[in-house]
Amino acid sequence: MKRDVDEHTGVETTGHVWDDDLRELNNPLPRWWLTVFYACIAWAIAYWVLYPAWPGIHGYTSGLLGYSSRQSVTSAVAEGAAARADLRQSLVSKPLAEIKANETLYRFATATGASVFANNCAPCHGRGAQGSQGYPNLNDDDWLWGGTLDEIYRTIQFGIRSDHPDTHTTDMPRFGADKLLEPKQIDDAAEFVLSLSGRSSDEVAAARGKQIFADNCAGCHGDMALGNKDMGAPSLADQIWLYGGQKADVRASIHGGRGGKMPAWTTRLNESSVRALALYVASLGGSK
Ligand code: HEC
Numbered sequence: 001m002k003r004d005v006d007e008h009t010g011v012e013t014t015g016h017v018w019d020d021d022l023r024e025l026n027n028p029l030p031r032w033w034l035t036v037f038y039a040c041i042a043w044a045i046a047y048w049v050l051y052p053a054w055p056g057i058h059g060y061t062s063g064l065l066g067y068s069s070r071q072s073v074t075s076a077v078a079e080g081a082a083a084r085a086d087l088r089q090s091l092v093s094k095p096l097a098e099i100k101a102n103e104t105l106y107r108f109a110t111a112t113g114a115s116v117f118a119n120n121c122a123p124c125h126g127r128g129a130q131g132s133q134g135y136p137n138l139n140d141d142d143w144l145w146g147g148t149l150d151e152i153y154r155t156i157q158f159g160i161r162s163d164h165p166d167t168h169t170t171d172m173p174r175f176g177a178d179k180l181l182e183p184k185q186i187d188d189a190a191e192f193v194l195s196l197s198g199r200s201s202d203e204v205a206a207a208r209g210k211q212i213f214a215d216n217c218a219g220c221h222g223d224m225a226l227g228n229k230d231m232g233a234p235s236l237a238d239q240i241w242l243y244g245g246q247k248a249d250v251r252a253s254i255h256g257g258r259g260g261k262m263p264a265w266t267t268r269l270n271e272s273s274v275r276a277l278a279l280y281v282a283s284l285g286g287s288k
């Protein structure tokens with residue numbers, strides 16, 4: 001078939017004509033475009049040969065390089081686990097103070113502790129360990145059972161009034177429920193407790209309560225009511241209240257005792273987790 005050539009440009013046309021004289025020119029493709037086009041084809045062929053590409057009946061062509069994404073993930077995961085196993089081992093075998101002094105190990109411990117905390121402790125102590133009524137805040141520097149690293153570790157290991165033989169045990173007596181004090185005396189004692197944080201509204205009752213306190217309470221809470229960590233007895237002279245600082249709350253604490261319980265964790269979590277938790281909790285609370 002004879003080619004039709006456009007008279008103005010000298011370029012061959014495709015033979016398509018619109019509206020009688022509108023013709024489509026058949027310009028060749030630009031050289032740069034063709035170069036890129038052929039390079040892509042060459043690259044694709046090289047890729048098919050080197051990497052896994054074509055599906056077959058029993059699998060796929062595996063490629064000359066033998067690459068497999070599954071294998072590369074598996075080996076990365078194995079490497080990570082091996083690195084962590086070393087850290088985990090040190091976490092169990094080294095003294096806590098030494099772990100704290102080692103930057104890499106300490107970072108690993110507190111990160112592990114934070115995630116174990118979120119799973120096991122947050123339901124009671126809160127996501128940010130801020131606590132709530134009956135569950136102590138672990139961020140502050142006010143500790144029922146002691147705030148050193150070793151004391152915190154011990155508390156977490158064995159729990160508080162838990163079923164573990166090494167648990168913290170001291171219970172506050174149920175002064176009202178067990179009729180150790182008359183309701184009137186409980187009222188006076190509560191008034192005295194309020195007076196310690198400057199909130200008593202009845203000086204005379206507070207003065208009577210002072211003697212009741214000295215006779216019944218100072219043994220655990222201390223002469224100045226500053227608390228005693230061996231007994232888990234909180235300071236009653238500050239603004240921090242585990243069970244509430246209103247008069248009704250204080251009266252209820254004296255009437256029934258509280259007996260807050262925390263499970264032992266040494267029987268529930270592995271040793272590296274318990275130690276990581278101790279380091280994490282201590283890092284929150286300005287531990288001494
Ligand atoms: C079932 C609720 C509960 C869970 C879960 C729980 N705790 Fe506790 N925890 C308590 C209570 C209640 C107390 C306070 C007990 C008391 O009155 O002495 C406490 C006290 C503590 C104390 C002592 C605070 C102080 O001032 O001396 C530490 C430390 C502690 N918890 C850490 C943890 C860690 C770490 C976990 C997670 C492994 C955890 N707790 C999980 C209820 C819980």
Ligand code: HEC
Pocket residue numbers: 170171172173175189190193212213216217218219220221231232233234236240241242243244245250253254257258259260261
């Ligand atoms: C055998 C030791 C012991 C004696 C005696 C004792 N307490 Fe306590 N008290 C505790 C302990 C332990 C707690 C913490 C209870 C808990 O965490 O469940 C506590 C908690 C309290 C609280 C709650 C504090 C808060 O932060 O909410 C008040 C109030 C209190 N005691 C007042 C008294 C008064 C008043 C007396 C004397 C009439 C007294 N206690 C006698 C051990 C004692």
